[in-house]
Structures are given as C-alpha cells and as structure tokens.
Amino acid sequence: MAKNLTPRGEDYSRWYNDLVLQSQLADYAPVKGCMVIRPWGYAIWEKMQQGLDGMFKATGHVNAYFPLFIPESFMKKEAQHVEGFAPECAVVTHGGGKELEEPLYIRPTSETIIYFMFAKWIQSWRDLPLLMNQWCNVVRWEMRTRLFLRTTEFLWQEGHTAHATEAEAQVETLKMLGVYHRFATEWMAIDPVRGLKTDAEKFAGAVRTYCIEAMMQDGKALQAGTSHMLGQNFARAFDVKFQAQDGGMQHVWNTSWGLSTRMIGALVMAHSDDDGLVLPPRLAPIQVGAVPIWRKDEEKAGVLAAMERVEAALQGKVALSVDRREELSPGWKFNEMELKGIPLRLELGPRDVAAGQVMSVTRLGRKKEAIPIDRLGERVPEILDAIQAELLERNRTLHRERTFSIDDYAEFKERIEGGGFFSAGWCGKPECEAKVKEETKATIRCIPLDAVEEAGSCLRCDGASTRRVLFARAY
Amino acid sequence: MAKNLTPRGEDYSRWYNDLVLQSQLADYAPVKGCMVIRPWGYAIWEKMQQGLDGMFKATGHVNAYFPLFIPESFMKKEAQHVEGFAPECAVVTHGGGKELEEPLYIRPTSETIIYFMFAKWIQSWRDLPLLMNQWCNVVRWEMRTRLFLRTTEFLWQEGHTAHATEAEAQVETLKMLGVYHRFATEWMAIDPVRGLKTDAEKFAGAVRTYCIEAMMQDGKALQAGTSHMLGQNFARAFDVKFQAQDGGMQHVWNTSWGLSTRMIGALVMAHSDDDGLVLPPRLAPIQVGAVPIWRKDEEKAGVLAAMERVEAALQGKVALSVDRREELSPGWKFNEMELKGIPLRLELGPRDVAAGQVMSVTRLGRKKEAIPIDRLGERVPEILDAIQAELLERNRTLHRERTFSIDDYAEFKERIEGGGFFSAGWCGKPECEAKVKEETKATIRCIPLDAVEEAGSCLRCDGASTRRVLFARAY
Numbered sequence: 001m002a003k004n005l006t007p008r009g010e011d012y013s014r015w016y017n018d019l020v021l022q023s024q025l026a027d028y029a030p031v032k033g034c035m036v037i038r039p040w041g042y043a044i045w046e047k048m049q050q051g052l053d054g055m056f057k058a059t060g061h062v063n064a065y066f067p068l069f070i071p072e073s074f075m076k077k078e079a080q081h082v083e084g085f086a087p088e089c090a091v092v093t094h095g096g097g098k099e100l101e102e103p104l105y106i107r108p109t110s111e112t113i114i115y116f117m118f119a120k121w122i123q124s125w126r127d128l129p130l131l132m133n134q135w136c137n138v139v140r141w142e143m144r145t146r147l148f149l150r151t152t153e154f155l156w157q158e159g160h161t162a163h164a165t166e167a168e169a170q171v172e173t174l175k176m177l178g179v180y181h182r183f184a185t186e187w188m189a190i191d192p193v194r195g196l197k198t199d200a201e202k203f204a205g206a207v208r209t210y211c212i213e214a215m216m217q218d219g220k221a222l223q224a225g226t227s228h229m230l231g232q233n234f235a236r237a238f239d240v241k242f243q244a245q246d247g248g249m250q251h252v253w254n255t256s257w258g259l260s261t262r263m264i265g266a267l268v269m270a271h272s273d274d275d276g277l278v279l280p281p282r283l284a285p286i287q288v289g290a291v292p293i294w295r296k297d298e299e300k301a302g303v304l305a306a307m308e309r310v311e312a313a314l315q316g317k318v319a320l321s322v323d324r325r326e327e328l329s330p331g332w333k334f335n336e337m338e339l340k341g342i343p344l345r346l347e348l349g350p351r352d353v354a355a356g357q358v359m360s361v362t363r364l365g366r367k368k369e370a371i372p373i374d375r376l377g378e379r380v381p382e383i384l385d386a387i388q389a390e391l392l393e394r395n396r397t398l399h400r401e402r403t404f405s406i407d408d409y410a411e412f413k414e415r416i417e418g419g420g421f422f423s424a425g426w427c428g429k430p431e432c433e434a435k436v437k438e439e440t441k442a443t444i445r446c447i448p449l450d451a452v453e454e455a456g457s458c459l460r461c462d463g464a465s466t467r468r469v470l471f472a473r474a475y
Numbered sequence: 476m477a478k479n480l481t482p483r484g485e486d487y488s489r490w491y492n493d494l495v496l497q498s499q500l501a502d503y504a505p506v507k508g509c510m511v512i513r514p515w516g517y518a519i520w521e522k523m524q525q526g527l528d529g530m531f532k533a534t535g536h537v538n539a540y541f542p543l544f545i546p547e548s549f550m551k552k553e554a555q556h557v558e559g560f561a562p563e564c565a566v567v568t569h570g571g572g573k574e575l576e577e578p579l580y581i582r583p584t585s586e587t588i589i590y591f592m593f594a595k596w597i598q599s600w601r602d603l604p605l606l607m608n609q610w611c612n613v614v615r616w617e618m619r620t621r622l623f624l625r626t627t628e629f630l631w632q633e634g635h636t637a638h639a640t641e642a643e644a645q646v647e648t649l650k651m652l653g654v655y656h657r658f659a660t661e662w663m664a665i666d667p668v669r670g671l672k673t674d675a676e677k678f679a680g681a682v683r684t685y686c687i688e689a690m691m692q693d694g695k696a697l698q699a700g701t702s703h704m705l706g707q708n709f710a711r712a713f714d715v716k717f718q719a720q721d722g723g724m725q726h727v728w729n730t731s732w733g734l735s736t737r738m739i740g741a742l743v744m745a746h747s748d749d750d751g752l753v754l755p756p757r758l759a760p761i762q763v764g765a766v767p768i769w770r771k772d773e774e775k776a777g778v779l780a781a782m783e784r785v786e787a788a789l790q791g792k793v794a795l796s797v798d799r800r801e802e803l804s805p806g807w808k809f810n811e812m813e814l815k816g817i818p819l820r821l822e823l824g825p826r827d828v829a830a831g832q833v834m835s836v837t838r839l840g841r842k843k844e845a846i847p848i849d850r851l852g853e854r855v856p857e858i859l860d861a862i863q864a865e866l867l868e869r870n871r872t873l874h875r876e877r878t879f880s881i882d883d884y885a886e887f888k889e890r891i892e893g894g895g896f897f898s899a900g901w902c903g904k905p906e907c908e909a910k911v912k913e914e915t916k917a918t919i920r921c922i923p924l925d926a927v928e929e930a931g932s933c934l935r936c937d938g939a940s941t942r943r944v945l946f947a948r949a950y
Contacts, residue, residue, distance in 0.1 A: 029588070036539065037540040039538060042539050043537070062517075063518070068581075068614065090579070095616040096616030096618070106567065113504070132514070136612070153543050153544070
C-alpha cells in the first residue's frame with residue numbers, strides 16, 4: 001500500500017483529513033455535514049464504548065433509551081437551554097405524509113425529554129438517586145464541520161442523574177468528570193486538564209460545567225468530555241419533584257455528562273504521525289498484525305505452520321490478525337498496518353522459522369525485537385503495555401512542555417500562534433474573555449481544578465485576578 | 476410488590492400492555508407512537524445485541540455507522556422502495572433555523588444511503604464480498620402503535636452486503652436467515668418457522684424476502700426477522716459496479732437483513748404468564764435473584780454471612796443479584812422477581828444457614844430444590860440450562876399443537892378465531908391472498924422452506940396449488 005499523507009509539518013489540518021480518510025476511519029456522507037463511520041473507526045468506537053460502559057456500570061448507572069424526537073414545546077421549557085440549542089436543531093415538520101401539528105426537534109441532547117420521564121418515575125426519596133445513561137445519535141446543525149471533530153450527526157453517550165440534595169449532585173458531577181479523566185488516561189493514553197468552564201462556555205441550562213481539556217500535537221486544545229451540574233433548572237422546568245424523608249415535596253438536583261465520537265478525532269490528533277495512525281493498544285481493534293513471509297514455494301509450508309504456533313501462543317491474550325493474502329507483498333502489508341495504527345507487527349520468514357522466533361516491530365518508534373515463539377504469550381502483552389504507557393507519558397510530556405505561565409498580553413498574542421496552553425490571570429469579566437477570543441482566537445479552556453489562590457492581574461485588562469485560568473486555541 | 480396484571484385469559488392484549496409497563500420494560504413517551512425503553516428492557520436488548528453481534532462477527536461481518544438522514548432524491552431512486560417507504564417517513568424540512576433546499580428523510584431503513592457509499596468503495600472483485608452491519612435507530616410513521624411491537628422509532632440492526640454473483644448473494648441471504656433462526660432458538664428459546672414471503676408481503680425493493688415466523692401463546696404469528704435477496708435492484712439504482720475477474724464491469728448483488736427491538740415484545744408474548752415476565756436465562760439481565768430472610772435481629776449476621784458464601788459460590792458463573800433491602804418484605808421481593816422474570820430465586824433463611832443450603836425456586840413452574848451452598852456453582856448453571864431448554868421445548872410443543880393442516884375455507888374461517896398456524900394450499904394469486912386477508916384478517920405468513928411439492932387446491936378459490944403455505948393472524 002502506497003501512502004499519500006500530507007506531512008503534519010506542512011499542513012496539520014490536511015494531514016488530519018488525509019489520515020482519517022486514508023486509514024478508512026470515516027468517509028464523507030452525501031448529506032451536508034454528516035459522515036460515515038467506517039468499520040475501522042467504528043471498531044475503535046466499540047472499544048471506547050466497552051471501556052466507558054464498564055465504568056458507568058461499575059459506578060451504579062444503568063442504560064436506557066429515550067426518543068429521538070423532542071416536541072418543540074419541551075425545548076422551550078428551560079430558557080437558557082432553548083436559547084443555546086434551538087438555533088442548531090434539525091426539525092421534522094412532516095410525518096406519514098402529513099404536516100405535524102407540533103414540529104419535532106431531533107435531539108441535540110436529551111435533558112428535556114429525559115427529565116419529563118423522570119417526573120413520571122420519581123415519587124419519593126426512595127427513588128433517588130436515579131442514575132441513567134443512554135448511547136445514541138444526536139444532531140446539531142453545524143455550519144463548519146470536520147470529520148469526527150464537528151459533524152451534524154454524531155454518536156455519544158449522555159448520562160442523566162437525579163439526586164435528593166445539591167451536595168450529592170455535585171459529588172456525582174465531579175465523580176463522572178473523574179470517570180472521563182480515568183478513561184482518557186487509562187484507555188486513550190491522553191492526560192487532559194480537569195477544570196471548570198467559564199459562564200460563557202458552559203452548557204446551556206447548567207449551573208456549572210466541568211470539562212477535560214486535552215492537548216493535541218499542535219498544541220491546540222480539544223474538549224474531551226463535559227460533566228454538568230444542572231442544579232434544579234430542569235427539575236423546575238419539568239416539575240421533577242420527590243417526597244423528602246421529612247415529608248415535604250422538593251425538586252430534584254440533576255447532572256448530565258457526555259462524551260462523543262469526537263474522541264476518535266482526539267485520538268488521531270493526539271498520537272498519530274506522518275506514517276499513519278498510532279493507536280493506543282487498549283483501543284486498537286487489532287493489537288498485533290502478523291505477516292508470513294516467503295520467497296520460494298518450498299518455504300511456504302514451514303512459514304505457515306510456524307504462524308499457526310504464533311496464533312496458538314497469542315490466542316486469547318491479544319487481538320491478533322494474520323495477513324495471509326498472497327497477492328500482496330510484505331512491504332505493502334507493513335505500510336497498511338502502519339497506516340491503520342496497529343501497535344505491533346510480527347514478521348515471520350524462513351530464517352525466523354529456523355530460529356524458532358518472530359521479529360516484532362512496534363508502530364511507535366519502530367523498535368525491533370526478536371521474540372522466541374515460546375515466549376510470545378508473555379512478551380507481547382508486555383510490549384503492548386509498554387506502548388500504552390509510553391504514549392501516555394508522551395502526552396504528559398507534551399502538556400508539560402507546552403503549558404506556559406504568561407502575564408504579558410503582547411507576548412501572549414505572539415506566542416499563541418505557536419500553540420500551547422497559557423496559564424494567565426483573569427479578572428472574571430466576560431468582556432475580557434470575549435475580547436481575548438476576538439483578538440487572538442484563544443478561549444478560556446477552563447479554570448483548572450488544581451488552580452491555587454494567587455493574587456495577580458488579568459491578562460488583558462490588568463484588573464485583579466485571584467487565580468490563573470488556561471487560555472488556548474481549540475478544536 | 477403487589478401485582479396488578481390483567482390475566483391472559485381475560486384480555487391477552489391488555490395483559491401484554493400491563494406487563495410491559497409494570498415490569499418496567501418500557502413506558503410511553505410524550506411523542507406520538509414513541510416509547511422509552513427502560514433499563515430492564517434495555518438490558519435485555521443489550522443481551523440480544525451481544526448474542527447477535529457475536530454471530531455476525533463470527534460470519535465475517537463488520538459494524539459501521541451511516542447517517543440518520545437520507546436525501547429525498549435517494550429515496551426516489553429505487554421505484555418499489557420509494558413506493559413502500561416514502562409514505563411512512565418522517566421528514567426534516569428545517570435545519571439551523573433555515574428551510575432546507577432538499578428535504579431529508581429520517582431513515583426507515585438504510586439501503587439507499589448505504590449502497591450509495593458502497594458505490595464509492597467498491598471497485599473490483601477484490602473488494603467483494605463486502606459484509607457490513609449497523610446498529611441504529613430507524614423511524615417509520617405508524618398509525619397504530621404498540622409498545623415494542625410497532626413503534627414510530629425503534630432500534631434494530633440492519634446488515635447490508637454486496638457480492639460478485641447471484642449465487643453468493645442467495646447463499647448469504649439464507650445464511651443470515653439461519654443466523655436469526657439460531658439466535659431465536661438458542662437465545663430466545665423460540666423456534667420459529669423459516670420461510671419465503673409472498674410478493675405481497677416482501678420488502679419494498681427486494682427480489683425475495685425470507686423470514687422467521689414465531690408463534691405467540693395466543694396462536695398468533697410474529698415476524699421475528701427478515702432476510703432479503705435484493706438482486707441488482709439497488710446496485711442498478713445507485714450504480715454499484717465492480718470490475719470482474721475477467722475484466723468486464725458488472726453490477727453487484729445485494730442482501731439486507733434486519734432484526735429489531737420488536738423481539739423484546741416477542742419474548743414477552745412467547746413465554747410470560749399471569750405472574751409476570753418469564754425470561755430465558757440466556758437473555759435475563761439478572762439470572763438469579765437471592766433473598767436473605769430473617770425475623771430476629773440475632774439471625775441477621777448469620778444469614779448475611781451465609782449469603783456471602785452464596786455470592787462467592789456463584790461469582791463469575793451466573794448473573795446474580797442479592798436483594799438486601801431491609802425496608803421490603805421477602806414476599807414483596809419474590810413478587811417483584813416474578814414480575815421481572817428472573818429465572819431462579821434463591822431463598823436463604825436461618826434454617827437454611829443451619830443446614831448449609833439455600834432453597835431455590837424456578838420462575839417457570841415454581842420448582843423447589845434445596846441446594847447445598849457448596850454445590851451451588853455446579854447446580855445453578857444446570858438448572859438455568861434446564862429452564863432454557865424447557866422454554867424452547869414448550870414453544871416447540873405450542874407450534875406442534877397449534878399448527879393445523881386445513882383444506883376447507885369455511886372451517887378455516889371458524890377456526891382462525893382460535894389462533895394457530897394453518898397449513899393450506901394456495902393458487903399463487905395475489906387476489907386470493909388479499910381476499911383471505913380481507914375476510915379473515917389472516918395473511919400468508921410464509922411459504923415454509925421445508926414445504927414439499929404437493930398437488931392440492933387453493934384454500935379460497937380451489938385453483939391448483941403445488942405446495943402448502945402458512946396462514947395466520949399476526950402481530
């Protein structure tokens with residue numbers, strides 16, 4: 001397979017598009033702003049679902065499924081919510097050949113319809129907490145779209161919970177932010193910053209929005225999951241009440257949190273290179289790709305027999321795929337495996353057969369190692385673990401090397417061009433935040449959870465600042 | 476928990492609705508014809524997905540995801556298809572606050588958009604067969620809806636394949652019908668009839684539609700999965716061509732096949748009773764429900780300690796849930812477990828502790844058996860297997876006892892009222908088929924695959940018939 005990727009250094013944005021298309025993660029759909037998630041991309045999404053779903057269930061959440069359609073009147077019940085979402089909705093006006101009496105919005109997110117149902121199901125404090133999640137598609141009418149990062153339709157999970165007290169809801173909001181952070185580090189090999197969104201950037205209808213912000217290789221930020229403390233905003237709008245232990249009727253406290261197929265884009269941008277995808281082993285649909293190699297016909301039987309021993313040695317231990325196609329050369333197969341980001345390649349030729357070994361080559365760093373077939377079952381999982389750890393460490397190093405403390409606005413304006421996260425003072429005024437965005441295209445990604453009290457001055461207006469926030473350009 | 480189900484004998488249809496709502500499989504949504512799949516129903520769907528997805532992957536299929544939206548012009552490309560589906564579509568006319576230039580149909584099924592993409596991806600015979608599946612939601616604007624059985628939006632999987640030859644496509648069509656049949660028997664404990672649909676009942680756009688038809692407890696039929704041989708109909712409409720090995724350009728041959736959340740309704744109707752759901756162990760989210768029982772405070776510690784031994788004994792072997800809630804009585808818990816269809820209940824009281832045993836009670840038939848705690852790990856899986864087998868056998872018996880060979884139309888008209896499948900001659904004319912439907916509400920469910928050549932006469936017109944077909948009323 002001949003690769004034809006624009007190098008990152010030449011045009012990062014074109015490199016990304018080339019790579020997503022050529023590695024067959026996704027393709028453009030014949031519908032404006034929509035994409036097709038191809039099998040290789042979807043298999044990664046299945047792995048992500050597996051990882052997250054396990055964590056959701058381990059923390060007591062159950063899955064359910066709510067309707068795609070949201071009556072217009074529902075959208076309008078929570079004032080901030082309708083203002084934020086209605087303008088970007090797709091609207092069904094006809095069904096079964098007739099015009100509908102009330103237009104139906106395709107869900108852009110499901111707070112409204114879910115909390116309507118919660119009101120039916122919740123009567124007393126015994127019904128709380130109610131901890132639900134759904135895996136589904138949502139639609140947001142985006143003007144400028146990009147494969148995975150911003151598409152009109154996307155797949156995601158949205159968690160929705162109801163609690164008896166504000167404190168419990170706050171604990172849940174942070175717990176799920178923690179789950180996202182753990183998923184990012186342990187599965188995606190990305191260590192994002194945890195923080196609080198400013199009011200300008202929070203979810204429409206939330207009291208507070210927490211996020212994880214990951215750094216891509218070009219130093220730009222990518223919001224990789226959000227967890228919202230909704231307070232009683234939706235509970236009031238949909239009259240979700242419960243009888244408290246002391247007998248009185250109270251509104252519940254809600255949280256919601258979501259993570260989407262956008263993460264596949266984050267995975268690509270965080271780890272991949274000019275040769276193709278680099279996938280962390282825990283999310284790679286195929287972890288090990290093996291290629292049998294022979295020149296002469298008489299070598300074939302021996303090589304294929306040894307390959308069966310390789311398969312037996314790795315059976316049930318790693319996701320192995322043996323590429324036995326005879327019409328393609330080994331070099332073509334190596335290229336394809338690199339493009340697809342398969343973490344480890346095993347080459348097995350006649351000389352390896354004679355030595356009872358295979359030659360392993362890592363996708364990351366092309367590290368070679370001869371491994372005795374007898375030791376594969378032990379050694380290959382070790383190598384995969386090491387790759388997973390190395391990727392995470394590399395992302396941490398990137399964060400460390402490209403996060404800067406800055407106090408001078410002129411200097412900031414210059415350096416933001418080169419990417420990176422900039423830790424700076426902020427007076428707390430939305431006007432300063434908006435001006436910085438207008439003048440530099442950088443936004444406040446978050447107020448990091450670990451930000452300390454620190455007297456300083458606002459990056460833009462020199463007004464008093466009590467803690468540093470993170471500015472960056474973002475996807 | 477007090478149950479309040481209408482008995483089957485009194486009103487089968489009300490019993491079904493009561494049961495779906497009270498067992499919390501689903502609830503009505505505030506959108507016409509839509510439902511909410513509640514956690515207990517969704518957990519069953521997850522089990523079904525697991526079972527089917529494993530079979531799809533084992534037969535070489537890969538998952539992908541295609542857009543929810545289908546441009547109107549796509550729908551119109553295959554003449555029969557648009558005629559069959561367009562009248563029942565939901566249509567998006569506005570997006571992002573503006574009227575769209577071309578209306579978008581919400582997918583009622585995805586042949587059109589998928590084969591458009593296949594045309595992009597398929598160049599040569601080397602790209603074939605292309606074997607794909609997607610799990611998604613679809614929308615069909617139904618006039619009369621019923622929880623699970625017929626809802627405006629439902630979840631399903633749709634397989635779509637492309638082949639180089641007609642013969643290969645035909646093999647695939649039957650292979651996937653076989654997968655559905657195996658899933659029905661091995662997982663759902665239902666043994667449906669395999670057969671071919673008549674032209675009047677086939678999929679809009681197919682050359683041939685195969686189906687599995689299951690018998691419900693009231694003797695009515697429920698179509699439980701369909702597999703379509705699409706011929707080159709869509710390949711011609713979307714110009715899906717490949718370079719054949721001999722160099723010429725040819726249209727591919729397509730198949731599609733689907734199975735939906737309707738199957739949860741089938742599961743309920745096939746097995747459940749006046750006390751609640753009866754779930755086959757392989758699809759039960761909780762297979763074993765255990766209840767610790769004590770009267771006196773001093774008994775509590777001993778019972779709970781023994782329950783921990785029960786948990787340890789069953790760990791990793793079955794899906795066990797221990798109901799330790801102290802505010803609810805054992806009787807209430809038994810009722811709830813029966814309503815939810817948990818296949819096996821384990822009761823553990825002070826006397827059981829003394830005897831080192833638990834009392835097991837099957838949901839099906841309420842068979843009791845004292846099992847030593849030490850033997851639980853062995854015995855419980857055996858009991859679950861026996862229940863699974865017994866349910867399947869019961870469904871087979873139902874099919875056997877309520878499938879009748881019939882030749883006289885007057886007699887048929889009378890007996891169809893009592894339910895059942897009626898094997899009868901048919902002349903092959905759509906008019907006779909339509910008249911029978913009009914006069915008796917029974918349709919030809921299928922021409923069974925195992926129907927033998929047999930000279931006879933048409934049930935309605937006495938014209939010549941060459942093989943018997945199956946008539947029944949259906950859900």
